[in-house]
Amino acid sequence: MRPEQTRLDRLSLTWRDPPGLWGFLTTVDHKRIAARYIVTALLLMFLAGMLALDMRWQLSTPENVRMGPQLYNESFSLHGSTMLFLVSVPVMEAMAFWLVPLMLGQRNMAFPRLGAFSYWLYLGGVLTLWISHALDITPDLGWFEYPPLSGPAYAPGHRADIWAQMITFTEVAALAASVNVAATILKMRPPGMTLARMPVFLWAMLVASIMTILSMPAIMLVTSMLIADRLVSTHFFSPAGGGDVLLFQHLFWFFGHPEVYIIFVPATGFVSAIVETFSRRPLFGHSVIVLAILSIGALAFGLWVHHMFAVGLPRLGNNFYTAASMAIALPAGLQIFCWIATIWSGRPWLATPMLWVIGFVTTFVIGGLSGVMTASAALDLQLTDSYFIVAHFHYVLVGGAMFPLFGAFCYWYPKATGRMMSERWGRIAFALIVGGFNLGFFPMHLLGLLGMPRRVYTYPAGMGWERLNQVATLGSVIAVAGGLVFVANALVCYWRGAPSGPDPWGGSTLEWAGEAPAPSWNLAYTPMVDSLTPMWNGAAPLRVADGVAIERREVLITSVTDADPLYRQKSASPSIWPLLSALAVSVMFIASIFTPWAIVVGAVPIGAALTGWFWPQRPRRNRG
Amino acid sequence: MLLCGCSSEAREVGPTVPQTAPIGEQDPRIAYYQDNFGQVAQGGRYFLYYGCAGCHGDGAQGARDLTDGRWKRGGGFAAVFTSIAHGHGDRAYATRIPVEPLWQLTAYARDLQRHMPEKRRRQALDQQAEPRGAAWWGPQ
Numbered sequence: 001m002r003p004e005q006t007r008l009d010r011l012s013l014t015w016r017d018p019p020g021l022w023g024f025l026t027t028v029d030h031k032r033i034a035a036r037y038i039v040t041a042l043l044l045m046f047l048a049g050m051l052a053l054d055m056r057w058q059l060s061t062p063e064n065v066r067m068g069p070q071l072y073n074e075s076f077s078l079h080g081s082t083m084l085f086l087v088s089v090p091v092m093e094a095m096a097f098w099l100v101p102l103m104l105g106q107r108n109m110a111f112p113r114l115g116a117f118s119y120w121l122y123l124g125g126v127l128t129l130w131i132s133h134a135l136d137i138t139p140d141l142g143w144f145e146y147p148p149l150s151g152p153a154y155a156p157g158h159r160a161d162i163w164a165q166m167i168t169f170t171e172v173a174a175l176a177a178s179v180n181v182a183a184t185i186l187k188m189r190p191p192g193m194t195l196a197r198m199p200v201f202l203w204a205m206l207v208a209s210i211m212t213i214l215s216m217p218a219i220m221l222v223t224s225m226l227i228a229d230r231l232v233s234t235h236f237f238s239p240a241g242g243g244d245v246l247l248f249q250h251l252f253w254f255f256g257h258p259e260v261y262i263i264f265v266p267a268t269g270f271v272s273a274i275v276e277t278f279s280r281r282p283l284f285g286h287s288v289i290v291l292a293i294l295s296i297g298a299l300a301f302g303l304w305v306h307h308m309f310a311v312g313l314p315r316l317g318n319n320f321y322t323a324a325s326m327a328i329a330l331p332a333g334l335q336i337f338c339w340i341a342t343i344w345s346g347r348p349w350l351a352t353p354m355l356w357v358i359g360f361v362t363t364f365v366i367g368g369l370s371g372v373m374t375a376s377a378a379l380d381l382q383l384t385d386s387y388f389i390v391a392h393f394h395y396v397l398v399g400g401a402m403f404p405l406f407g408a409f410c411y412w413y414p415k416a417t418g419r420m421m422s423e424r425w426g427r428i429a430f431a432l433i434v435g436g437f438n439l440g441f442f443p444m445h446l447l448g449l450l451g452m453p454r455r456v457y458t459y460p461a462g463m464g465w466e467r468l469n470q471v472a473t474l475g476s477v478i479a480v481a482g483g484l485v486f487v488a489n490a491l492v493c494y495w496r497g498a499p500s501g502p503d504p505w506g507g508s509t510l511e512w513a514g515e516a517p518a519p520s521w522n523l524a525y526t527p528m529v530d531s532l533t534p535m536w537n538g539a540a541p542l543r544v545a546d547g548v549a550i551e552r553r554e555v556l557i558t559s560v561t562d563a564d565p566l567y568r569q570k571s572a573s574p575s576i577w578p579l580l581s582a583l584a585v586s587v588m589f590i591a592s593i594f595t596p597w598a599i600v601v602g603a604v605p606i607g608a609a610l611t612g613w614f615w616p617q618r619p620r621r622n623r624g
Numbered sequence: 625m626l627l628c629g630c631s632s633e634a635r636e637v638g639p640t641v642p643q644t645a646p647i648g649e650q651d652p653r654i655a656y657y658q659d660n661f662g663q664v665a666q667g668g669r670y671f672l673y674y675g676c677a678g679c680h681g682d683g684a685q686g687a688r689d690l691t692d693g694r695w696k697r698g699g700g701f702a703a704v705f706t707s708i709a710h711g712h713g714d715r716a717y718a719t720r721i722p723v724e725p726l727w728q729l730t731a732y733a734r735d736l737q738r739h740m741p742e743k744r745r746r747q748a749l750d751q752q753a754e755p756r757g758a759a760w761w762g763p764q
Contacts, residue, residue, distance in 0.1 A: 137633040153750035156665030233746035240749040
């Protein structure tokens with residue numbers, strides 16, 4: 001039903017941000033925060049992509065002198081650290097920030113100010129790494145910096161500290177975001193959306209958030225231990241002093257492997273949403289996909305040692321991790337069969353989001369198969385640290401997570417902007433990116449089998465690697481050109497695109513119920529849900545309920561399993577305190593690279609900022 | 625401070641230009657070695673390899689203690705360089721050690737007083753398995 005204009009005006013007044021710069025700095029609107037996250041991550045993806053292109057240029061001929069070894073080390077370290085820590089994980093959280101409240105028909109996240117804090121802290125991590133790069137203090141030891149190479153004896157200066165502290169930034173930001181997403185999904189579902197009626201996308205984001213909460217502390221711990229070793233000469237990673245260098249690898253990969261799935265699981269959420277809408281039938285095997293996601297979430301914590309097969313761990317341990325690594329192909333395969341069955345039995349519509357899903361399935365299956373190969377400890381001993389590994393993880397990360405992300409971008413773009421992206425240019429970008437990617441990365445499998453190690457800045461002529469490297473460079477150039485077409489399409493259509501209307505694709509879930517672009521308050525009424533596809537209820541209008549205040553910021557809290565309405569909760573208003581708190585934390589993090597006293601002294605401004613943040617606002621605060 | 629950060633972190637790997645001993649205390653090449661973390665750390669490694677730590681390690685007394693900031697033959701870069709190269713009698717480091725490692729050793733020796741003892745010990749622990757003194761046969 002169409003709400004009256006007075007109600008909409010009242011909602012806009014209640015949920016608006018202050019105008020101008022102050023509004024920019026204080027906003028707690030989940031869509032504005034998510035858009036910032038996404039734009040920052042895409043900009044970094046472009047910069048790190050340029051680094052990749054530069055490295056491909058360097059490797060396109062033997063004995064090339066475009067880069068020396070130091071610049072090459074810095075380039076791949078910056079590329080990997082940026083893509084893993086500053087692009088892939090944050091951009092998935094950003095999609096959750098943007099979509100979860102819309103898909104729940106809620107007005108904001110559970111902790112609006114925590115969302116703002118998360119972004120500002122993430123930005124602090126971005127600036128830490130890239131300003132250091134501008135000052136030529138680029139980390140140069142790869143995206144995982146193993147001691148003793150990164151220890152005090154072999155990594156003089158502050159390059160390794162910059163890397164370790166950048167991780168602390170992004171992990172605190174990721175923890176803040178994940179807690180927020182998990183609480184929102186569990187406690188703010190609309191009436192009727194029981195756990196059994198929760199769309200796969202929300203399941204995926206819930207599982208990814210819980211995985212983040214469980215795995216990120218390991219990496220924060222390990223990078224803090226590394227900084228302690230370097231700054232105050234502790235002995236965590238010094239075998240001669242009673243420490244253990246393998247401890248670093250175990251803790252790093254205890255985070256590092258789940259991280260791959262923290263990136264991949266949200267992508268399965270995108271794919272499920274797109275496949276359902278564009279096959280125009282409810283998802284085949286909803287419960288199977290959800291159970292597969294849950295089992296991936298559990299299995300992902302039992303795989304980390306397959307990154308360490310060459311370390312020399314006990315054979316029996318290697319066998320166990322080989323089995324576990326192969327086992328994860330089962331739930332991943334189940335999901336893929338469910339998506340194929342949905343497409344097969346539906347009426348597929350091959351618009352660009354759906355094309356990206358097809359690109360995802362084909363590319364990801366190749367990456368999955370090379371994953372089963374490398375999961376074998378015996379074979380991995382031959383393949384590890386070769387270009388085969390480079391090919392494998394680009395196939396799973398780009399094919400398995402970035403292609404669904406691009407599809408999701410095209411799918412939800414009309415909801416964010418109220419305009420359609422060009423289908424023609426979308427297809428051109430798709431063909432260039434998927435074609436260029438496969439042309440660029442498939443030869444790397446062969447290069448790895450021919451013995452080319454990863455992380456070499458050049459190679460002598462006559463190894464038989466020249467032609468394949470040139471093909472790889474050509475493919476990368478084509479893929480980057482496709483990326484530019486994609487971005488240009490998005491930018492041009494932001495102003496010139498055809499108006500989309502609220503629901504251009506005939507979507508199945510609640511985010512399509514409201515206006516496009518989504519207003520600051522999302523939906524005018526609280527929706528009532530009675531199926532997995534609440535927007536596909538024949539021609540009947542969406543059932544809604546009133547009762548949540550419109551004259552003040554308020555959200556509805558429901559029970560965890562049955563989504564029964566419990567109470568109405570005040571939702572935080574715009575505030576400068578998240579930014580100030582993030583600034584105080586940033587100062588402490590940066591200063592603690594140079595002196596341990598920064599942690600003691602730096603805690604004071606953080607405490608002051610948090611006190612301001614949590615200062616009681618309720619009317620009876622002075623009377624008890 | 626920012627510019628300072630740049631040069632102290634600069635790291636160049638690969639062949640370097642031929643070197644000569646520093647020409648006076650105003651030699652413009654001094655800052656390149658003395659103010660650079662990488663060069664100083666490289667000097668620390670040679671300090672171990674060439675066996676300097678045998679006499680000048682932790683607990684060295686008197687003139688052998690390089691961490692007290694007192695220098696018998698002057699603490700300028702050129703002075704320390706000369707006393708390493710030519711001040712060790714028949715050890716004849718000027719002929720046994722190539723010129724660039726001598727620059728790096730000098731930078732490290734002059735930097736030592738700024739290093740905390742626990743940090744030196746921590747680095748030594750990581751480098752414990754490395755060849756040193758008579759067991760080291762030079763860059764391979």
